Amino acid sequence: MTVRVRFAPSPTGYLHIGAARSALFNWLFARQMGGKFLLRIEDTDLQRSTDESTRSILEGLEWLELNHDEELVFQSANAPKHRAAAERLVAEGKAYRDFTPKEQRDDKNVKQGIADRARSQAAEGLDQRSNPYRDLPREEAERRAAAGEPFAVRLKVAGEGRTRFEDIVYGTQERSYAEIEDLVLLRSDGHPLYNLSVVIDDIEMGITHVIRGQDHLTNTHKQILIYEALGARIPQFAHLPLILAPNKSKLSKRKHGEVVSLTTYRDRGFIPDAFVNFLVLLGWSPDTTQYAAGLVGNDQEVQPNLDPNNEIYSREELKHLFSLDRIHKSNAVFNFTENDPRHWTDDKALWMNAEYIRTMPLVELLPMVKAELRANKLWREEYEEDDRDWFEKAVELIRHRFFTLKDFSAQGRAYFSDDFDFDDTAVARNLKKEPRLKEWLPALATRLETVEPFDAAAVEAALREYADELGVKAGLFINASRTMLTGQAVGPSMFEVFEIMGKDRSVERLRSGVPWFDSASV
């Protein structure tokens, strides 16, 4: 049977990176098995669901290139089917109408309320099957319902027995019926509840493997009960460990802000493949020994990375290497430091991104740089045509010390525009420390004007010659030039920079007195 998996987020906020990882694992599994990856928006909770969230989820998946097969499903559209299924179960005597008035729950203290209720129930020795409406004669139930009395529909869970399933990640899971209450299928206002909806939809969509967060592990027992009542085939389950905050609490938007939102990474200049690479390693690791032994993938056109000292895996490699049984059970901590711009997200993610920026094929990087420059009004069409060569060389030159795509428009700005800022510390350290540079630099400019061809080697010779004549270290000029030409204290080898900037711009910037009169000094 073909594998069919789904990612089923509820649109009650941005796309959480933990959810994004679930989507990734589903996608990887589907692509590896030649199966289908489906997408379903679980907008059952109409109060909290928003179109904006749906859009953000779609955008996030698109950014990660986790394209789905078949039509997008909105769970709310299936509500009639969910209701019909519940009614069928009532008709078959597998579920019943509960006329108990709805309890008002304070949204804030739900957990506390649950614990309190459980405690008092335990004290009174109440069992889960004590609902007075459970065995109400059918006629009476029909009559009261027809009279318009509100009721919820509950599943009639058997008194004796246990549910059992093999979780691909967590192994055998068992639970006694005695621990499961008669769960509500339909609210008294007629709305289907989560556990019912997922099951019906998963059946409807022909899902063979349910891969989702570990927070659903114990709910799975309830869902199995519904599958059984419906007489449907039960899919395979694989639950994923959770991604936690540095203090091991749940990662949440309210507490942790934008670090948990996937679109943040797009907006802050991450490379999709780099983020995928980082994410996949949270809770999963490849079995490189199997590959080395030639047990897997020997007939593949892709030669996966076998080096255990290297964690860079391309999407193609991951499609071959991924396996559900290498997912592990313990939760992973997503490491970041709040209020520290240098460590705003996990260091490894940042490193991974930098690694991709400096090593990925240039042709794949160029369109991303283009988009970044364009967004900052730094893009010029000539880069695509006449100056294509120059553009490629410039990107190649500067990419090696960048961490995100943003750096191309920030630190890299001076390469693409004459309107750039001077870094204060760079000006102080490389220029103002030696006041005579104010005269020397224009003089250097004059020297360079005669250099032909204006390449790295020739510029270097001219600059060193001038430094020798003045009896100062070449480094003085090199660093000063770097600041004059790029506004920065750091950057690529300076002679390469001269060459890329070209004679005209180099000379002009060396002569410009701008940084000398800038704000910091006056």
Place this chain on the structure above:
RNA sequence: GGCGCAUUGGUGUAGUUGGUUAACACGCUGCCCUCUCAAGGCAGAGAUCACGGGUUCGAGUCCCGUAUGCGCUACCA
């Protein structure tokens, strides 16, 4: 309260059926390279494998208990 799941250096992980100095990646420190900063190269610090028992000639690996964390327990998803 009940039930479930987990626990290897700061973080992510490796560690096949128990067997010599617990491996790798990120981060950190130092050195080399050098015009700066990275990258790269080299070296290094950092783990009594949550704790306590037990089985065994021998346990990170098996068993029991404890602790801690997380999850579920809802007419939320």
